[in-house]
Amino acid sequence: MMSSLAFDEVPPPADKVAEPAPLPDGREVRPIPRISIQAFCETQPFADTLAAAAADRRMSRAHVKVHMGGLAAATEFYAAAPTPNLILVESSLPRERLVVELERLAAVCDAGTKVVVVGVTNDVELYRDLHRRGVSEYLVGPVGVLNIIATVADLYSNPKSEPLGRTVAFVGGKGGVGSSTLSHSVAFALSKSLGGDVVLADLDLAFGTAGLDFNQDPAQGIAEAIHSPDRLDETFLDRLLSRCSEHLSLLAAPATLDRTFDFGEAAIEPVIDIAQANVPMVVLDLPHIWSGWMKRTLTGADEIVLTVEPDLANLRNAKNLLDLLKQARQNDAAPHLVINRVGVPKRPEIKVEEFVKALGVEPLAVIPFDAALFGTAANNGQVVAEVDGKSAAAAAFDKIARAVSGRSDVRRVRRQGLGSVLARLRGRKTA
Numbered sequence: 001m002m003s004s005l006a007f008d009e010v011p012p013p014a015d016k017v018a019e020p021a022p023l024p025d026g027r028e029v030r031p032i033p034r035i036s037i038q039a040f041c042e043t044q045p046f047a048d049t050l051a052a053a054a055a056d057r058r059m060s061r062a063h064v065k066v067h068m069g070g071l072a073a074a075t076e077f078y079a080a081a082p083t084p085n086l087i088l089v090e091s092s093l094p095r096e097r098l099v100v101e102l103e104r105l106a107a108v109c110d111a112g113t114k115v116v117v118v119g120v121t122n123d124v125e126l127y128r129d130l131h132r133r134g135v136s137e138y139l140v141g142p143v144g145v146l147n148i149i150a151t152v153a154d155l156y157s158n159p160k161s162e163p164l165g166r167t168v169a170f171v172g173g174k175g176g177v178g179s180s181t182l183s184h185s186v187a188f189a190l191s192k193s194l195g196g197d198v199v200l201a202d203l204d205l206a207f208g209t210a211g212l213d214f215n216q217d218p219a220q221g222i223a224e225a226i227h228s229p230d231r232l233d234e235t236f237l238d239r240l241l242s243r244c245s246e247h248l249s250l251l252a253a254p255a256t257l258d259r260t261f262d263f264g265e266a267a268i269e270p271v272i273d274i275a276q277a278n279v280p281m282v283v284l285d286l287p288h289i290w291s292g293w294m295k296r297t298l299t300g301a302d303e304i305v306l307t308v309e310p311d312l313a314n315l316r317n318a319k320n321l322l323d324l325l326k327q328a329r330q331n332d333a334a335p336h337l338v339i340n341r342v343g344v345p346k347r348p349e350i351k352v353e354e355f356v357k358a359l360g361v362e363p364l365a366v367i368p369f370d371a372a373l374f375g376t377a378a379n380n381g382q383v384v385a386e387v388d389g390k391s392a393a394a395a396a397f398d399k400i401a402r403a404v405s406g407r408s409d410v411r412r413v414r415r416q417g418l419g420s421v422l423a424r425l426r427g428r429k430t431a
């Protein structure tokens, strides 16, 4: 379910929303759990910022309601209504009045409700005073979209269950463009360079080739994970993973046709959550379909790699995907574009420069068509780098791996000594 956003006023057009600023410390902003949040704004810009925050993928699980009227409206409202998990109030009141009004609000708050105040006075004493009185956080406005999300995330992130990992979704502009091949090769490259574990999830359930590419034929895999959300924990996940190399594990697709895979929109989410909570990097090989769960998985990923071939249908589809993702992910960078299979003999192609110009996005990598190299890898059950580590394609995969790895995160994970959770789990089982 998307966040239920209720407005007292009509949401503003996207271009009116305050420019999303990245956090100054470059910190990753984590998703927010399924909490209820109600905000009481004094100004339209703050209401607009909250609307933009509520529309962000990181808030898609939270229930957000935005009211106008500031602190006074909040106190009046909760005199008659139960309070949510979190109340955000914007207030321009001077220090003494603010403290008095917050006391009045506190008197009508249920136990367990947290309050975040966005004020106008930059004053350490006030900050400390409010903390003492139970206000969880005091921010001096104006605050940016990601700042709001980060503040809420900090209040509700449980250090034990905080997701460690990033998700990288691979999607193609058409079927057969090499999106899966790329995702497998990039997962391989990541597992070599990251120093932490990588899980590759093959979401092309009926036809996926990750098992073939890594020479694995496990009896269980991602389908069991999706079909048993109640049993899903680290131990169960660990049993479903097939190990390809020291740091690379695969959640293989069944690749059989004895059942169909018409999932609900959120069916994949628990699998991604548990994988993400346990490994630093989760690579999602998405099929070329457009279903509810596919769209949700794609729009919810930390990073996206869009692979295309230089032809007209890819151009149109890539444009549509980029437009959709720009709309759905207003506080995220655009997907990484990879132009693959360039220069198929005798094939008329759109020139790369023209393709790029028409799309308006610079490619992260342009990979030549190389039937011998890719064909050999596929037939041997290997990835390209294992066949020829010095090829242009292998260099491109390393480059893509670097781009999606968010290295500062990896360092953070290492510092916490959580680099190889899967290895630890395995150690426990054999011990």
Ligand SMILES: Nc1ncnc2c1ncn2[C@@H]1O[C@H](COP(=O)(O)OP(=O)(O)O)[C@@H](O)[C@H]1O
Pocket: 172, 174, 175, 176, 177, 178, 179, 180, 181, 182, 209, 288, 340, 341, 342, 367, 368, 369, 370, 371, 374, 375, 378, 393
């Ligand atoms: N640069 C390339 N040169 C030659 N063949 C390639 C290249 N990239 C991918 N292929 C081949 O293209 C085919 C389709 O790739 P696949 O990854 O299954 O596409 P998708 O997942 O986009 O449907 C595979 O046989 C793969 O080996």
Ligand SMILES: [Mg+2]
Pocket: 179, 180, 181, 204, 286, 287, 288
């Ligand atoms: Mg594929």
